[in-house]
């Protein structure tokens with residue numbers, strides 16, 4: 406097994422986190438995690454609800470203090486003196502914390518003023534950002550009346566108005582419409598192309614795969630693996646997966662399959678099973694076995710292994726469940 | 741310089757957003773006047789009693805004005821999440837808390853001059869020592885604001901702002917000698933009176949308006965200033981400990 410703690414290698418790191426731990430009463434939200442974020446990269450924290458993603462962001466941005474561990478940002482001891490480093494940091498929290506009673510323009514100007522930017526400059530920047538983000542028309546409407554997608558975009562604008570070196574985004578596309586989400590992903594990669602280092606959290610595997618240079622899988626406060634997307638995808642080479650749509654989709658099916666074909670791996674998903682092998686999977690015998698069991702097979706399909714499979718392998722977490730849980734939590738939180 | 745841009749803009753934003761909000765108008769501005777009008781009518785006193793009443797009314801206006809604004813600039817923003825944005829900014833916690841309380845202090849101070857303006861029309865205020873009264877009013881505003889802050893950051897959860905601040909504002913009307921002398925308060929409650937900065941602040945205002953202060957004015961000033969410093973630094977410690985968890 407590869408060492409999950411990947412240090413920054415020959416690249417210059419902007420943030421170094423070593424053995425960070427944070428407890429809340431009886432839960433250890435973040436459990437001795439270590440990682441480094443390189444200058445110029447997009448680094449992703451991928452993990453289910455309650456994994457410790459927000460807790461980590463809160464600590465790195467100065468809203469929370471760790472119980473132990475060290476953090477260096479741009480070479481400075483961050484825990485001792487967060488105020489010396491905060492001007493380098495931009496933050497987009499999971500829920501917007503802008504002022505509902507102020508207009509989009511006023512919100513941006515106010516945020517800029519917190520970083521000591523003078524009036525003329527902050528107004529110019531606010532106008533430019535509103536334009537870049539397609540929000541000019543809403544510039545003088547109250548933020549409270551914005552749609553969720555617009556709110557998220559303005560929150561990102563507020564997070565970068567002082568030109569931070571690193572931008573933290575906590576689940577930037579969760580809970581907003583598909584079109585806005587796509588726009589936001591584009592914004593994030595454009596920002597990165599312009600030189601901003603990005604740290605984002607997400608529970609969307611495809612998003613992590615598409616956006617990030619490196620990904621950390623985080624589960625129950627621990628980092629299960631950190632690597633580049635390419636290296637993670639390499640783990641799928643030589644894997645053959647076939648998906649069967651089966652009804653009824655009982656859990657016994659997998660037991661029977663692995664008993665009959667010891668070389669195969671099997672896992673149940675709603676509506677069917679995934680069968681995996683290191684060689685090409687022969688479908689015929691499997692279909693016969695399933696039918697002998699009294700199950701009805703409506704489809705058998707070869708699946709290209711994805712980052713999702715790597716994630717499932719490494720963390721043992723069922724991805725469909727992780728999404729559902731997350732959406733529920735999100736809706737509950739907003740009700 | 742950069743910090744002062746932040747300080748100034750926080751203050752201006754709070755004044756714009758909150759000064760004309762209904763709770764500040766009703767609790768901060770109107771309530772003290774209504775309360776006093778009722779008191780005045782029921783007691784059947786004449787206009788000549790106004791200088792005696794004025795210090796209490798002013799203290800009441802400052803107290804309610806300052807704490808009403810504080811409960812939105814600090815408590816309300818803390819309950820929402822916008823306070824986080826301020827904590828993320830590269831401004832020291834001291835300056836940040838000063839910026840967030842200055843709006844309340846100013847509102848409280850301005851509020852004291854509402855009853856004065858009204859009194860000017862119906863009473864003779866020529867005996868008032870303004871050189872003592874103005875600093876006293878400011879000190880009462882500062883100490884009321886910091887006491888409100890102290891309570892807001894001492895409790896475990898940030899309470900429903902208005903309800904909670906009434907929980908301590910109302911008893912203070914009676915405990916701090918605003919309308920009834922401390923000497924008329926039951927003996928067992930008196931230590932509480934002396935543990936509240938408003939008692940001393942009101943005494944100074946009374947001294948400035950009628951010369952009827954009970955304690956030495958120098959002592960009054962000293963005690964209020966010490967209260968202010970104590971409350972502010974304890975509040976800072978609490979913010980640092982409880983809001984950056």
Ligand SMILES: Nc1ncnc2c1ncn2[C@@H]1O[C@H](COP(=O)(O)OP(=O)(O)O)[C@@H](O)[C@H]1O
Pocket residue numbers: 429430432433434452453454455456457458459460461985
């Ligand atoms: N303020 C808090 N008090 C108590 N427990 C908390 C607090 N914040 C987070 N937790 C707990 O810490 C764990 C990690 O939470 P969080 O970092 O929000 O996860 P994520 O953002 O990955 O969904 C969860 O079990 C959560 O319940």
Ligand SMILES: [Mg+2]
Pocket residue numbers: 458459460499575
């Ligand atoms: Mg989270």
